[in-house]
Amino acid sequence: MLWSVVKIVLFVVLVAAATLGASALLDMEGGVRIALGGIELNLTPLKAVLAMIVLVAAVWLLLKLLSLAIAVLKFINGDETAITRYFDRNRERKGFEALSEGVMALASGEGNLAMAKAAKAEKYLRKPELTNLITAQAAEMVGDTRKAETVYKRLLADDRTRFVGVRGIMKQKLANGDTETARKLAEKALALKPKHAETQDTLLQLQARAQDWAGARATLRTKLKYGTLPRDVHQRRDAVLALSEAKDVLNEGNDISAREAAIEANRLSPDLIPAAVMAARGYIEQGKPRYAVRVIKKAWDAQPHPDLAAAFAAIAPEETPQARIKRFAQLAKIKPDHRETKLLMAELNIAAEDFPAARRALGDLLESSPDARVLTIMAAIDRGEGAADAVVRGWLTRALNAPRGPQWVCENCNHVHGEWMPVCDQCQGVDTLAWKTPKESEIMGASGAAMLPLIVGAIEDNSDQEAADASAEVVEDADVASDETATQAEGAQAEVIDAEVVPDKA
Numbered sequence: 471m472l473w474s475v476v477k478i479v480l481f482v483v484l485v486a487a488a489t490l491g492a493s494a495l496l497d498m499e500g501g502v503r504i505a506l507g508g509i510e511l512n513l514t515p516l517k518a519v520l521a522m523i524v525l526v527a528a529v530w531l532l533l534k535l536l537s538l539a540i541a542v543l544k545f546i547n548g549d550e551t552a553i554t555r556y557f558d559r560n561r562e563r564k565g566f567e568a569l570s571e572g573v574m575a576l577a578s579g580e581g582n583l584a585m586a587k588a589a590k591a592e593k594y595l596r597k598p599e600l601t602n603l604i605t606a607q608a609a610e611m612v613g614d615t616r617k618a619e620t621v622y623k624r625l626l627a628d629d630r631t632r633f634v635g636v637r638g639i640m641k642q643k644l645a646n647g648d649t650e651t652a653r654k655l656a657e658k659a660l661a662l663k664p665k666h667a668e669t670q671d672t673l674l675q676l677q678a679r680a681q682d683w684a685g686a687r688a689t690l691r692t693k694l695k696y697g698t699l700p701r702d703v704h705q706r707r708d709a710v711l712a713l714s715e716a717k718d719v720l721n722e723g724n725d726i727s728a729r730e731a732a733i734e735a736n737r738l739s740p741d742l743i744p745a746a747v748m749a750a751r752g753y754i755e756q757g758k759p760r761y762a763v764r765v766i767k768k769a770w771d772a773q774p775h776p777d778l779a780a781a782f783a784a785i786a787p788e789e790t791p792q793a794r795i796k797r798f799a800q801l802a803k804i805k806p807d808h809r810e811t812k813l814l815m816a817e818l819n820i821a822a823e824d825f826p827a828a829r830r831a832l833g834d835l836l837e838s839s840p841d842a843r844v845l846t847i848m849a850a851i852d853r854g855e856g857a858a859d860a861v862v863r864g865w866l867t868r869a870l871n872a873p874r875g876p877q878w879v880c881e882n883c884n885h886v887h888g889e890w891m892p893v894c895d896q897c898q899g900v901d902t903l904a905w906k907t908p909k910e911s912e913i914m915g916a917s918g919a920a921m922l923p924l925i926v927g928a929i930e931d932n933s934d935q936e937a938a939d940a941s942a943e944v945v946e947d948a949d950v951a952s953d954e955t956a957t958q959a960e961g962a963q964a965e966v967i968d969a970e971v972v973p974d975k976a
Contacts, residue, residue: 568590572590576608582608585605588605615642622634650680656673660689679893683712687708705738708738710742712731732752733752743890746769749765750762750782751784763785766801776810791823794818795818816832816851839875844875874908876907878903879907880897880902
């Protein structure tokens with residue numbers, strides 16, 4: 471608005487100045503006298519100014535005609551470029567107009583129009599590095615993948631457009647599900663343009679999906695080098711990949727190399743629970759329990775986890791339940807109010823048959839987060855204290871319908887995994903799994919009671935048949951399983967509680 475006012479004011483000032491100038495010329499006395507070859511011209515001041523303007527225009531036109539004549543003479547003498555430059559300006563203008571219209575058509579989703587404009591621009595400009603890209607993307611837009619691939623291959627011939635061609639073919643292979651070829655193309659594209667963040671991410675994901683952990687770690691170093699990944703995130707993901715590499719080495723039967731790789735992964739990221747567990751077990755196998763304890767304590771301080779407790783128990787597998795409670799006290803005091811610490815101490819006290827202490831260890835978990843693990847522990851406590859079978863069955867029935875508690879959940883797609891893995895099964899995200907309670911648990915994971923023998927050791931019990939009968943009654947009374955598979959899984963859960971955890975004192 472302000473600029474429009476300024477332009478209007480400027481126009482009025484110029485008109486007023488021209489009017490005043492013309493009036494001054496009309497009022498001016500005298501004039502201009504021109505004498506040439508016996509011809510004399512007397513011009514008033516106004517006519518003299520107009521004559522000067524006409525003379526300037528005539529000189530400009532004469533110069534243009536002279537330049538054209540010189541170009542024609544050079545053309546006659548064999549210089550084609552002079553006259554070609556003179557007449558090709560119009561072709562260039564038309565070419566860039568067609569190119570601009572092609573880009574606009576591509577942005578608006580008009581693929582066929584974009585290809586037509588690109589062909590017209592190529593006719594005038596002869597610049598395939600510009601027009602081929604529009605043609606390829608427009609062909610993909612209309613579904614003509616064969617033509618798009620042909621154009622991308624033409625881009626490979628020029629050093630300036632080779633990266634675009636490789637990247638375009640790579641995306642086509644990804645769309646077709648040919649991840650192996652896409653991975654090789656991504657490696658070539660990254661070699662051509664190592665700073666390209668999207669190519670780095672694509673290659674990293676493809677390498678992780680193919681379990682090429684060494685290649686993925688090299689790509690991570692490239693991302694760190696060019697500043698597309700913070701140093702702390704790089705260290706964490708490098709630890710994840712190092713741990714995955716260690717697991718592959720272990721599967722190949724090389725225990726020593728696997729231990730070293732696991733210890734290296736734990737050094738890179740001490741809070742990575744699977745790395746801490748694997749490193750701790752490696753130290754135990756080496757006869758270095760003090761190192762194992764240090765690793766587990768550091769990881770427990772970051773996030774308590776049942777696998778850490780299991781590894782801590784493996785340091786002294788033959789100890790009595792009372793000795794185990796005493797040894798685990800050093801782990802419990804690190805995070806005494808944490809949910810996992812309370813559950814762990816409750817389970818250890820159940821193994822020691824100190825059921826009042828187990829009830830005290832649970833604290834307020836029954837009110838604040840009554841998941842399946844809490845409820846099965848309550849069933850074990852009541853069973854150990856001699857409560858009626860109906861009370862025990864009530865806890866187990868509630869446990870069948872209760873949430874499963876914390877699990878390995880992908881933070882990108884919320885997919886629940888039964889165990890930790892470096893790459894999400896659902897969205898293929900790298901290092902996206904976190905130990906937390908899912909919003910809506912859809913997977914029936916193992917409850918804490920099923921994991922209890924792993925921590926405290928199996929306790930002999932001669933009432934297996936009675937426990938199996940009681941668990942069958944629980945399943946019948948609960949009436950929550952609609953298919954045979956779910957019923958069998960739930961019955962097995964109750965069997966573990968009755969048969970392996972709680973001595974029958976009733």
